[in-house]
Amino acid sequence: MKISEAAARCGLGIDTIRFYERSGLLPPVARGADGKRRFSPGDVDWLILMASLRETGMPMERMRRFAELYRRGDDSISERRRMLVDHAATLAARRAGLDRCAALLAAKLKRYDDIEKGE
Amino acid sequence: MKISEAAARCGLGIDTIRFYERSGLLPPVARGADGKRRFSPGDVDWLILMASLRETGMPMERMRRFAELYRRGDDSISERRRMLVDHAATLAARRAGLDRCAALLAAKLKRYDDIEKGE
DNA sequence: CGCTTGATCTGGAGCGGCTCCAGGTGGGTA
DNA sequence: TACCCACCTGGAGCCGCTCCAGATCAAGCG
Numbered sequence: 001m002k003i004s005e006a007a008a009r010c011g012l013g014i015d016t017i018r019f020y021e022r023s024g025l026l027p028p029v030a031r032g033a034d035g036k037r038r039f040s041p042g043d044v045d046w047l048i049l050m051a052s053l054r055e056t057g058m059p060m061e062r063m064r065r066f067a068e069l070y071r072r073g074d075d076s077i078s079e080r081r082r083m084l085v086d087h088a089a090t091l092a093a094r095r096a097g098l099d100r101c102a103a104l105l106a107a108k109l110k111r112y113d114d115i116e117k118g119e
Numbered sequence: 120m121k122i123s124e125a126a127a128r129c130g131l132g133i134d135t136i137r138f139y140e141r142s143g144l145l146p147p148v149a150r151g152a153d154g155k156r157r158f159s160p161g162d163v164d165w166l167i168l169m170a171s172l173r174e175t176g177m178p179m180e181r182m183r184r185f186a187e188l189y190r191r192g193d194d195s196i197s198e199r200r201r202m203l204v205d206h207a208a209t210l211a212a213r214r215a216g217l218d219r220c221a222a223l224l225a226a227k228l229k230r231y232d233d234i235e236k237g238e
Numbered sequence: 239c240g241c242t243t244g245a246t247c248t249g250g251a252g253c254g255g256c257t258c259c260a261g262g263t264g265g266g267t268a
Numbered sequence: 269t270a271c272c273c274a275c276c277t278g279g280a281g282c283c284g285c286t287c288c289a290g291a292t293c294a295a296g297c298g
Contacts (some may be wrong), residue, residue: 004245015286018247023284036246049227052220060284074234081231084224091217091224095293098210098217101171105203105210108168112200115193123274134257137276142255153264155275179255 006039010047015034017047024064027071057094058087129166136166140150146190155172177206177211213214 007014020026021037026046029037039047053063069076083104126133139145140156145165148156158166172182185202188195 001244013286014246018286019285034246036293049223052223054284056217056220058150060167077231077234084228086147086222088228091221095214095217097171097174098214101175102207102210104168104171105207108203109200109207113194115196121274130255133275135255138256155264173255180271 001039001044003037003039006037006044006047009044010051012047012051020047020050023060025060025067027067053087054090056087089103120163122156122158125156125163125166127173128163129164129170131170139169142179144179144186146186157229172206175206175210177209 001009003014003017006018010017012020019117021029026043029039029043032038039107050063053066054060062083066080069080069083120128120138122133126136130138131139134146140148145162148158148162151157169186170181172185173179181202185199188199188202
């Protein structure tokens with residue numbers, strides 16, 4: 001499929017996909033006879049993974065490392081597993097941060113109500 | 120209190136606090152006779168709010184707007200409330216994103232287990 | 239058949255949000 | 269007196285996009 005369709009499916013922008021390719025986050029993407037990128041469904045799965053990791057705060061450096069390990073094949077699975085487990089832990093931390101912020105907002109909103117009632 | 124203590128209490132870096140002041144995200148911070156910043160507990164509360172909003176993805180532009188409204192006093196409460204309610208909605212969306220990512224990671228990890236067992 | 243439209247390409251500039259650094263000031267201790 | 273440390277300012281640097289100019293090419297159309 002074309003890059004526009006891949007972008008629609010993974011939620012990244014077209015420019016971001018090209019940027020990720022330049023940055024070594026993608027296995028080399030095939031090109032058609034016209035020189036344009038052709039994405040396989042597997043490419044899209046990979047893009048979705050990259051998008052998820054990035055959106056949830058994994059730095060590009062670590063994503064590059066992960067991509068490199070992936071290229072090496074099954075021997076690298078134990079290290080990849082470690083990376084994903086680590087990242088799952090940071091997800092939990094982030095969620096806690098979100099919850100703290102939500103609580104803070106709720107308290108603020110309540111104070112606004114009190115102020116307006118008090119007038 | 121000094122900037123180092125304020126930084127320790129709100130979780131932001133010293134440079135980030137100074138940057139936020141330059142950027143209009145803080146009410147003007149008082150200075151001692153020595154020209155150094157002196158933070159009140161109220162300043163720290165504000166920094167904690169800014170840190171929470173920023174960490175959870177509110178753009179600086181909106182934070183600046185919120186700070187400006189705050190300076191205007193109680194008349195701006197309805198707009199401030201709207202901003203915080205909006206932001207609470209984005210928190211929920213982010214949490215959903217985290218959960219999707221966590222599910223994806225869990226699926227990947229399971230596949231790794233299957234691959235290693237299969238060998 | 240030539241012409242326009244639209245999607246893609248490349249390389250590079252610009253931007254948001256920090257983060258770090260050089261160079262300078264002033265208070266506290268030995 | 270000399271040193272150390274925290275703080276100051278202005279500006280450069282960095283990450284992760286995002287946008288832009290200028291070129292190419294396929295498809296649709298009068």
